Amino acid sequence: MRHNLDARRMLCPMPVIKTQNKIKTLQAGDTLSVTCTDPGAINDIPAWCRINGHKFIDYQQQDDEIILNIEVGDV
Amino acid sequence: MSKQPKAIALISGGLDSLLAAKTLLEQGVHVEGINFYTGFCVEGHTHAIRAKDKKKLKRNNALWSAEQLGIKLHIVDVIEEYKDVLINPKHGYGANMNPCLDCKGFMVKKALEWIKENEFDFIVTGEVMGQRPMSQRKDTMPVIARESGANDLLLRPLCAKNLPITKPEIEGWVDREKLYDFSGRSRKPQIALAKQFGFEDWAQPAGGCCFLTDKSYSEKLVDLWKSRDDKRDYEMDDIMLLKIGRHIRPKEYFKLIIGREDGENKYMEGYRKQYVHLHASSCVGPSVLVDGVLKDVDDFKLAAQIVARYSKDRNKDSVTIEMTDLNGVSKTIDVTPFAPHEIKKDWVV
Numbered sequence: 243m244r245h246n247l248d249a250r251r252m253l254c255p256m257p258v259i260k261t262q263n264k265i266k267t268l269q270a271g272d273t274l275s276v277t278c279t280d281p282g283a284i285n286d287i288p289a290w291c292r293i294n295g296h297k298f299i300d301y302q303q304q305d306d307e308i309i310l311n312i313e314v315g316d317v
Numbered sequence: 318m319s320k321q322p323k324a325i326a327l328i329s330g331g332l333d334s335l336l337a338a339k340t341l342l343e344q345g346v347h348v349e350g351i352n353f354y355t356g357f358c359v360e361g362h363t364h365a366i367r368a369k370d371k372k373k374l375k376r377n378n379a380l381w382s383a384e385q386l387g388i389k390l391h392i393v394d395v396i397e398e399y400k401d402v403l404i405n406p407k408h409g410y411g412a413n414m415n416p417c418l419d420c421k422g423f424m425v426k427k428a429l430e431w432i433k434e435n436e437f438d439f440i441v442t443g444e445v446m447g448q449r450p451m452s453q454r455k456d457t458m459p460v461i462a463r464e465s466g467a468n469d470l471l472l473r474p475l476c477a478k479n480l481p482i483t484k485p486e487i488e489g490w491v492d493r494e495k496l497y498d499f500s501g502r503s504r505k506p507q508i509a510l511a512k513q514f515g516f517e518d519w520a521q522p523a524g525g526c527c528f529l530t531d532k533s534y535s536e537k538l539v540d541l542w543k544s545r546d547d548k549r550d551y552e553m554d555d556i557m558l559l560k561i562g563r564h565i566r567p568k569e570y571f572k573l574i575i576g577r578e579d580g581e582n583k584y585m586e587g588y589r590k591q592y593v594h595l596h597a598s599s600c601v602g603p604s605v606l607v608d609g610v611l612k613d614v615d616d617f618k619l620a621a622q623i624v625a626r627y628s629k630d631r632n633k634d635s636v637t638i639e640m641t642d643l644n645g646v647s648k649t650i651d652v653t654p655f656a657p658h659e660i661k662k663d664w665v666v
Contacts, residue, residue, distance in 0.1 A: 251587050253366070253557070255354055255377050260393050282377065289380040294389050306583075 243269070247276045250307065254282040258290050261312070265296065270316035273299070278308045287312070322490035323347045324472070326441040327424060328390060329526055330378025330509050332519040333443030333475060337384050339514050340474040341441055342517060344491050348441070349608055350390040351431060352379040353424050355399040356556050357528045366561055366584045378520035385516065394426060396553060403529070404549045408451075408460075413535035417451040418460065425465035432470070439470045439485045439524050445507070446476040446500040455479075475499045475507070528560065537564055540666045544569060544609065554591065558606070561585070563627070564666040571609030572666065575627055589641070595624050598649060599637035602628030611640070617650055625654035 247264050249257035255309060257278045276287060284301060287310045291298040295317040303312040326338035328350035341348050383390035402423045404415030421444075428440045444461075452461065458480065462471045472491065475491040477483070478498035486493040502587050511519060528534045533656045537559045542549045544566070558574055561581045566572040575594075576582035582604040588594075592606040605624050610619050621638035630636045631654045641647040 255352075255358075255379075255392055256394070258380070259354060259378065259392050262392060286377045286380055289377070289384055289389070290392075293380070293383050293387075 243272045245272060245274045247274060249276055249283070250279045253280050254286055258286050261287055262294075264291065265312070265314055270314055272314045274312045274314065276310045276312065278310065281308065283308060283310060287313070291315075292303045298301045305307055320490075321345065321347045322439070322485065323349075323432075323437040324439050324441045324485070325349055325351050325391075325428055325435075326388075327428060327443070328352050328379045328382050329443070330380075330382050330520050331443070331526060331655070332504075332516075332521070333445060333448070335382045335385065335516065335519055336507055336510050336514065337441050337443035337474045337658075338382075338388065339516075340496065341472075341491065342386060343514075344495060346491060348386070348388050349361040350379070350383045350386070350388050351428055352390060352392045353395045353399075353427060354392060354642075355402075355420075355527075356553055357394040357399075357403075359398065359528060361424070361525050366580050373453050393427065393431075395423075398427075399423070400550070408457075409466075410643060411451045411530065413530055413532050414538055415451075415529040415535075417449065418457055420527075421452040422461045422464045425461055425467050425471055429465060429467045429470065439472055439483070440467055440475060441472050443475060445471045446479050448500075448502060448509045472496075475510075491523070491541070528556075531628070534559060537666050539563070540566065540572075541608075543584070544572065554588065558585075558588070562606075563662050565623055565660065566666050567623065567661075567664045568609075568616065571607055571611055571616065571620070573620055573623055574606040574608060575624070576605070590643075593640065593642050595620060595638055597625060597628035597630070597636050598639040599635075600628050600630040602636075609639075614650075617648075618652055621650050621652040622655045623660060624662060625652050626657070628654065 249260050261276050264315055286300040291312055295315040297313040299311040301308055324341050324346050326335045326348050380390055395523050402419050406419040407419040408563040411417050446455055462468055472483045472485050474496045477496035478500050479500055485491045495595055563575040564572055576585050585604040585606055588606055595603055611620055624638050625636035628636050634653055635651050636654055637649050637651050639647050639649045
């Protein structure tokens, strides 16, 4: 199942915290698209995924918005 | 204990917590990290806002530390609970508005709650006796263990040999002989240990990892409370806006927050629905938010003359300033920009 999370205007580390808390409610195999405006999220969310067993798929950047796509891991 | 012991390590992103966690990993302990976000953590915030910092490496050092260690990291939002720590610190403040002793006790208490909920065995911190003037002294380190309720479940691997033995050592979960006896402000023992562990890079935040240790930030926070009838409270937006812009308070009842560069101006535009705001409409100028109330046309003119001072046409005879209220209604005024000396020193927060 696909899910979305709006983390615009939030600064590091709030997008990561929101992502972490949202993923706790999801199932393994679900995908989550997180929309951010803090460019730090491009490093922080993939790092969070790597250490916590989730798959960071990719990100797209359009103007000042960044959409990061994650597949929830089986953890 | 036949099963592998489990510890939660407080990870700030600095070197000491990195080494403390690594010390336990080397002893075969299962370690996970925890990082508490108070709202005042320096981590990346202003770098993310300011355009001039866009090229700087942006990373969350706690996440980076966890990745170096190969451990999970749990980041916990404690913004609301932290208000009581900051507003009513039992042990008072440090040199600025930093309630370091209460803060550490609070974080260890939260970690204790976490290990109970998650069936972990003990708590690890990177504290070093004598390293910090308030929370890491021989007489205050036991206060943290006692008041947090963690007592002998709190292990400080980097200076454990200077402290009474703890439960993880008594139970044999960790070998006390392989812990350390660091003390004092010198960083040499930590740097040597980092090299021994093979770490070549670690965060070295200038001025610490908390805005509350910063003199200028603390003065802005005190000014904010004073302007609100000494009501010592805050919202997340308040503490974010204290981190950016020039803050100029020409009257007790209003302050102007003036963007200093493009990144700040853009960030402040996101607050336009929450704050009365001004900008120069006849030329290029900064984003400006009004914290408080402009009571009459004289206040509007005063604010406009200050805003005009920071516009491109600051040396011209007239600049048009537009003000938009919370209903989206705008009005303009033509003013002569203030000369530098007309912005009084005691207005600058």
